[in-house]
Amino acid sequence: MDIGSVLKEGEGGDSIEEGILVCSSPRCLSEYPIIDGIPVIVPDLRTYITNNVLPILGRNDLSDTMESLLGDCLGPGSAFDAQRQHLSTYAFDHYGDLDPGEIAPASVPPGSVVKVLGHGLEAMPLSNEGPVLDIGCSVGRTSFELAARMDRLVLGVDLNFGMLKVARAVLERGIVSYPKRKVGITFERREFPAVFEKSDNVDFWACDATALPFSCNRFAAAVSLNVLDCVNSPYDHLSEIARVLIPGSRATLATPYDWSTGATPVQAWLGGHSQRSAHKGASDAILRSLLAGGGHPGAIEELELVSEKEIPWTLRLHDRSSMEYQVDMVVVRKKAIS
Ligand SMILES: C[S@@+](CC[C@H](N)C(=O)[O-])C[C@H]1O[C@@H](n2cnc3c(N)ncnc32)[C@H](O)[C@@H]1O
Structure with missing residues (x-):
């Protein structure tokens, strides 16, 4: 565009x-x-605004007391509750290590996604000039880490406006502010400073991982951490990564293949169904088959597998609950033009 x-x-x-x-x-x-400083560059703006009207129009000047009253009125399962739960889980994992108020050792330590990213970076040396894309960046910590560690321009993209607002506040004001869930629909607001090296090289946009608004061959590297099973079309997400990478460049994808129809229709899941097929419904086998040489009729021929490993990824839900995943991490390379 x-x-x-x-x-x-x-x-x-x-x-x-x-x-x-x-x-x-x-x-x-x-x-x-x-x-709020966030470019919204999505294919269907009307639907996007409708789905994100709460964080777009939402205010952040209410006291904890008033937020708790509103939370009680709206109740569990409301859009407000879902948004607070998401912010709680991801902001804690991304920034909880910097919160001076986290005095007692947390039952689930923060920093899980930064560890996942670290494994990816080991297999992702930069071989081209150009910016780095963090797809599904959520509240943004991995984008800041990429800028500091790779010394490149980094663009974090996500569809969740509320999460992007948290990322943007870190970028603009050096402040993390989020509702941390205690239990049920009780939350406490956490607010603390977070300053990152080379943050001037970071920006956050609202974009769709399955329809990226960039020309072909644009990025020197990309990461997609725990996003593949959250998009409407995992195949389109892979194709878009292949399209926007510069030939010879690498991308890291991590995914727990935690398929749900809320995010992805069953027919678009990579595995997780059709156990009578040759791959027995195994998602990792189907992902491998979709890469060059993997034998899938719809293989994305521009992408080849560089490495693959299993890595733990843990998310805190509330004071007494967490989810533990083993994510499949694949590093892929866009074939150089011969
Ligand atoms: C499971 S979270 C992972 C977040 C972060 N990468 C991490 O590992 O902590 C998935 C993220 O993908 C985002 N997402 C889902 N569908 C998307 C899409 N079509 N385009 C961009 N982001 C999307 C969600 O808003 C969410 O922030």
Whole structure:
């Protein structure tokens, strides 16, 4: 997409807090808003705004007491509750290690995704110039880690506006602020500083992992950590990674293959069904078969497998509950043009 105009610029620094990007093609003229400093560049803006209206219009100036009253009124299973649960789980894992208020040793230590990323980086040396893409970045810690460790421009993309707002607050203000779930629908707000080396090289956009708004051969590396089983079309997600990587570049994908129809229709799951087939429904076997030389009729021929290993990934749900996964981590390489 060519950016035709930015209608209104924000006040502070170089960042644009609010504006509208307009596609300059006369046959398109689609509008893409920048809201709270986050460009929203998705194929279906109406659906996106409808699905994310709560965090977009939501306020963050209410006291814990008032938030708890609203949480009680809206109840478990409400959109408000789901959003707070997601923020609690991912912000704790991404930034809990920096929270001075975490005095007692947590039953589930934070930092699981940073460890997963560390394993990926071991097998992902940079061989090309260009930026790095963190797909499904959530609240953003891995994007900051990538910028610090790889010394490149890093773009974190996700569809969850509430999570991107947390990431953006770290980028702009160096502050992590999130509701940490205690139990049931009780939460406590955690707020603490988090400053990262080379954070000037990081930005966060709302984009769809299955329809990335970038030209082909654009990124020198990509990571997709625990995203494959969260998208509507895992196949399109893989194809998009193949499309946007520069030939010769690598991507790390980690996934627990925790399929659910809430995220992915059964027919789009990679395995997890059809156990009478040759692969017996094994997701890891099907992913391998989808890479070059894997024998799948729909194989993504641009991507070849570099390495694969199993890594633990743990998420805190509340004070007394957590989920433990073994993620399959594959490092893939986009074949160099011969
Ligand atoms: C299981 S979480 C993993 C988050 C983070 N990578 C981590 O490992 O902690 C999956 C993330 O993918 C995001 N996501 C789901 N579908 C997406 C899509 N189509 N495009 C971009 N992000 C998506 C979710 O909002 C969520 O932040």
